[in-house]
Amino acid sequence: MKLMFSCRIIVMSVILLTGLNSCKKDDSNNPSASSVLTSGSWKVTYYYDKIKDETSDYAGYTFVFQQNNQLSVIASAGNSAGTWSVSGSDDNGGSQKLILFAGSGDPLNSLNDDWVITSISNSKIELKDDSNNNEILHFTKL
Numbered sequence: 001m002k003l004m005f006s007c008r009i010i011v012m013s014v015i016l017l018t019g020l021n022s023c024k025k026d027d028s029n030n031p032s033a034s035s036v037l038t039s040g041s042w043k044v045t046y047y048y049d050k051i052k053d054e055t056s057d058y059a060g061y062t063f064v065f066q067q068n069n070q071l072s073v074i075a076s077a078g079n080s081a082g083t084w085s086v087s088g089s090d091d092n093g094g095s096q097k098l099i100l101f102a103g104s105g106d107p108l109n110s111l112n113d114d115w116v117i118t119s120i121s122n123s124k125i126e127l128k129d130d131s132n133n134n135e136i137l138h139f140t141k142l
Helices: 002-021 033-037
Strands: 041-049 062-065 070-074 080-088 096-101 113-120 124-129 135-141
Touching (some): 033 124
Antiparallel strands (some): 041 062
16 A cells, blocks of 8 residues: 555656656747847847838848847948847846947937847747837848
């Protein structure tokens, strides 16, 4: 009888531990914004500003998010330096923001904002303005 009771406890413990382990967050399908951004060069593949698509304004621009939160913007018209950071957490359904300063001249100054990260993968990050849902920005890895 004791052996049967001990076996039941062991089996129940294994089932409980397996169930708890399956509740762990799988980060392989939800990469961190910082690690994704710093893993290569990026281009703007969609930018909608309030009332119209302005993606073409960023043709020929390459964005390099560096580990030290510095941003290099490379373009034939001249390079620019900026900064970036990620705030917030995606744990438990919270939202992360990309705080971006791309430069002071046109058209880069239009990207200077706090952007809510709405979708992220290793090759694309989709953002929307944190205070205006009519501004949308997508970066795609080159």
